[in-house]
Amino acid sequence: MKSWYLLYCKPRNERRAQQNLAMQQIESYLPVIQEERISQGKTKLVEALLFPCYLFIYFDPTQVSVSRIHSTRGASRIIGCREDMTPIDDRIIQQIKHRVMKHKPEVDKGIQAGDKVQFTEGPFVDLEAIFEETNAEKRCFVLFNIMGQQKRLCVDKESIKKV
Template sequence: MKAWYLLYCKPRGEVRAQQNLALQEIETYIPTYPEEKLHKGKVTVRRVSMFPSYLFVHFDPQITSVARIHSTRGVIRIIGCKELMTAVDDGIIQAIKLREHCWLNELLPNTDSEQQNAAEVAIECGDKVKFVDGPFAELEGVFEETNGEKRCFVLFEIMGKQQRVAVDKAGVARLD
């Protein structure tokens, strides 16, 4: 049966592990919170991992090999009691997601429905995306990070190798 498990990752490696698990089509979740920083006289907000070096993974150990999870780049081990994996209750995950959503709403209040719809479809690190135009049109990849206001990095597999490409944000769309 599918359940959430907690993974311990290499230091500051939870995003890398998430990207590699996404390439294997394994659902993951990294809880974040908004952090305000003053930089050059401007207040900027960025999302910071709530539990550095940890990420949640949702899979069925009867279907997906635990060894496959352990051998994923960036992953050190699945957290558990003694030698047994311990599933995390779905209620805990939902509570964390709700709290994360509340923090974002407090910090970034949306009054316009268009802004709210845009925020719902915002692409986040680890999301599967599809190139909608350009030389990679119709190829799928994994969103890595933004690069300025209009560009982003996308990871995709070509010729058996993972490649990182900088593209226009408008050139990719989130897959649901």
């Protein structure tokens, strides 16, 4: 009977193992999330493995040879593969898939220079400003009217939203 099993892969070879297993008609699941990384002062979304070096595979050990999987390029060994293999409950895989889908961050808030923004936290909560530009380290500059003068403030991107 087909079940999910956990495959340990060689370091940074999870995708290679997944491709080679697909060529053998073995279903697999590689949980990937989007992470914000700062490179050269710009924030970029990059794919990051939820479980580095691990791949979930769905197969029937009575139909597919375990040694065939172990000899797949990029793969190392099936976890818990001794005399009796221990399958992973389908509900666990479904929960992981559900959480990965929920984790998708906003790619961009769509705020452009000149847009009106509102503070969502901090001492200026609910007050409005004008977005000027993005700065490194998850910060940005806004133009804020205070006491009849326009001041340039450096604030956390998470503390503003587009109006």
